[in-house]
Amino acid sequence: ILMMRGYGLLCLLVAASYGELTFIEFGCILSMSDGVLFTAHLTMLTYSYSSDTEIKADQTTHVSNYSGMRKTRFIIPGYLEEGDEDWPQEMCKTLLKRESVNCIAVEWKNGVKTQYAKAANNVRVVAVQVAAMITFLMGSYQQSADRFHIIGHCLGAHAAGDVGSRIPGLARITGLDPTEPYFEGTTASVRLDTSDATFVDVIHTDGLPFNSKLGLGMSESVGHIDFYPNGGELMPGCSTNRGDSSDLDAIWEGTKSFDACNHVRAYQYYSESVAKPQGFVGYTCPNKDSFADGKCFPCAEHECPLMGHSADKFDVADGVSKYFLNTGRSNPFGRYSYRVAVTLDGPFWPNLGFMYVALAGKSDSTKEYKLHAGTLIPGRNYELLFDAQVDVGHVTAVKFRWNNHIINPMKPKYGAAKVALQSGRDREISSFCGTGNVKENEVQSVLPCPA
Known part of the structure; x- marks a missing residue:
């Protein structure tokens, strides 16, 4: 049990192997005086290189196919689009088709699908859970922090940043349209920022002002590299967000209809970039208008970065860099x-x-x-x-x-x-x-x- 400011955090680990896929459930329950707040689960997917293994209660991850020789990627969701709540597991499967890694999908539906202020506060709890899992894996498999990459969408991006502040030296954090409310314009200690990992890359897809346009994502540059596909505000194939800022809680709880097309495009682009990295070339440009006018074509003298999964192949220059690119209206999005x-x-x-x-x-x-x-x-x-x-x-x-x-x-x-x-x-x-x-x-x- 981990104690934090009066809260009790109970975490349990269960492992199971099914043919070529391994699943690890790492569940945590945060308890308060008025009862259980929410339960989170971490599901690991990795291809097996051995036959099925009998599970024993005292073996935990050692009976699974988790390998300390492979990199480990965590995926933390945020806003849950109805009908697409399990996209982190699907992204894990996409990654496993292209590379040999351990992929862990974080599920905290009850913690995120609530009033927005509560969900934003729960970000810290999820971060503690993920940090605890990484610490466990580092100790059990003699892995260093630079073997871990966290991909976070929406509130999950800020949770990833909090994990990085707890575990120095993470290799990479990818922020997929980090949320604006309560985080835009705050100090680095509150939100995702460049100190949270050796390399922080961010994709902005819903960056219109929240109060006036209900844009859920940040427009502020918070990474070593920030990508603004299609200007970062309104994505092709999506409509302008409709609603009022006072509807935020209802939108987050799912009781009010909301088209999150712009917001979810960030993880859709990332998923496609795994197999088709060259379709997401980013061009350095001072602003979206200059890019739209063709003033930033072609690439600068140095190589252009690739938005998405291959962004870390780019040598980051000093300072914060903004990159722009166009995408299509529907899948395939790459251009x-x-x-x-x-x-x-x-x-x-x-x-x-x-x-x-x-x-x-x-x-x-x-x-x-x-x-x-x-x-x-x-x-x-x-x-x-x-x-x-x-x-x-x-x-x-x-x-x-x-x-x-x-x-x-x-x-x-x-x-x-x-x-x-x-x-x-x-x-x-x-x-x-x-x-x-x-x-x-x-x-x-x-x-x-x-x-």
């Missing part, structure tokens, strides 16, 4: 940014029309993107910055098409004489050369220029 510059060829007289480009690569092809609408003037350069839905890999051809949707007795032909293609993630510029113009709605394949 691949390019700038294309087309030098048009065609008849000397001007025509009204539309131009489109697409990319073809060894692994896939993109859809068409509108390059220009208006007068087609041969010899002029037309530029477009776009986010492709698929990763085509090495680009083998640029596809050009034009039309004007009217009968033109002159039957003009247009084509891309030259194309300069730049990838946002590696700054490389590739040159393509056209070898003949095409009639309306015919597709011209513009191939790499001869060496």
Whole structure:
């Protein structure tokens, strides 16, 4: 029993193995004078490298497939979207498909699905429980703190920060849209901050002001790297949050309907980034408006970080850095940014029309993107910055098409004489050369220029 300011905290550990997956239930009950407040459970998933093991009461984690040789990732949820309460377990399964780790999902539904002030206070209790589990694992498996990574969403992000303040030297904490109410603008000791782990990365997806727009997430930069996909306030495919700040308790308890699409996008992006890291390249930029205007493309001289699971592969510079990127409206969310510059060829007289480009690569092809609408003037350069839905890999051809949707007795032909293609993630510029113009709605394949 752990005593903290008059509270009694009783924690029990039970382990079980089922085929190739191992589950560990680490439950804690916080008791007060008026009864039990809530119970939390930590469920561990890890792939087995041995046969099933008989469980004995005195063996605890030693009968499981937990390995001190592997890194351990904790996932702490916050706001619970109805129908998606078990996303931490699903994220663990996603991680296990790509890497050999111990993954522990924290479940504290009764502690978080209550009045917001109580849930915010319960953050400290969850932190004590997770810290106790990490201390237990470090002692039992001779692991150091730098073998642990905590992924926290919403209130769970601040719980992760509190764990880091209790256990110095954690390798990494990932904050997925940390909550604003009671935490935005507070001192570092209250919220997630850079002192809580060696590397702290944060994804902001619902950062509109809470009091006026009911944005649940923080807009404040609190990590070594802070990512603001789509500006960090309103995500594609989501609607503007509706409600009043006085509805917070009802929203948190689930008694009032609330569309948390923007808020939950943070963990959806992270989950996808495990398998498709290159779809989440972050661009350093002073603000979202400059990024939207294309002023921060391509990557700076140093390599761009990847938002999500691979963010820790980036060497953090001194100071707090903000990074921006675009995502799609639905899964798959990842996007691949390019700038294309087309030098048009065609008849000397001007025509009204539309131009489109697409990319073809060894692994896939993109859809068409509108390059220009208006007068087609041969010899002029037309530029477009776009986010492709698929990763085509090495680009083998640029596809050009034009039309004007009217009968033109002159039957003009247009084509891309030259194309300069730049990838946002590696700054490389590739040159393509056209070898003949095409009639309306015919597709011209513009191939790499001869060496």
